[in-house]
Amino acid sequence: MGPKNVITAVAQGHTAAVSIDLFCSEKDLHDRPSPLTNLIHQKMGIHEWMYDSAVAPDLRFKVPHAEKAKSLKDRLMEVELGFDVETAFKEAERCLNCDVQTVFATDRCIECDACVDICPTACITFTENGKEDELRTRLTASANELNQDLYVSDELKTKRVMVKDENVCLHCGLCAERCPTAAWDMQKYLYNTAKAGGKVYA
Ligand code: SF4
Ligand code: SF4
Missing domain, CATH: 4.10.910 (30s ribosomal protein s13; domain 2)
Structure with missing residues (x-):
């Protein structure tokens, strides 16, 4: 429908x-899950988030549609026919891992820039802090999507900050895989369901 x-x-x-x-x-x-459900995050072991982190250059695969000549005559007809198995696998390989977030620990970062080098979307910048409008103009990949907040760290030893544009992060995990001090960490977000008796269970 x-x-x-x-x-x-x-x-x-x-x-x-x-x-x-x-x-x-x-x-x-x-x-x-019960209607009283929240999201919580959980630290992941290194082997959990070292998933296939190759970045797929594929554009989104289009779901095949029923012939217009038929679907326009029958408004109850299912228009989207769904992927065949092969295309569904290709589409799943484009997974953005939305349930896995990058978390940055300022006190562990030695500012070696290894994460900057490896990031396929150039969404990590180490720079002086500043007002948001001006800061956005100094990022390696310009952050033009104003509705998307920037991820700005606390001040580092060199008085710079780490700024990440979440809008272009693929959640590929390469920064965490590369970081020599585990300053980048991948954390998974899970449903946290409230149960009777006031106790909360993950
Ligand atoms: S997880 Fe995001 S920030 Fe880290 S390397 Fe991948 S795209 Fe860059
Ligand atoms: S790779 Fe790790 S230690 Fe090096 S700059 Fe990035 S977050 Fe900091």
């Missing part, structure tokens, strides 16, 4: 994501 409005589409996206996670974890699809 197609989406009803944005809120319904987002809710359906959440529902689908929960189902996919349960299915991939070989758990019961009917075991849904």
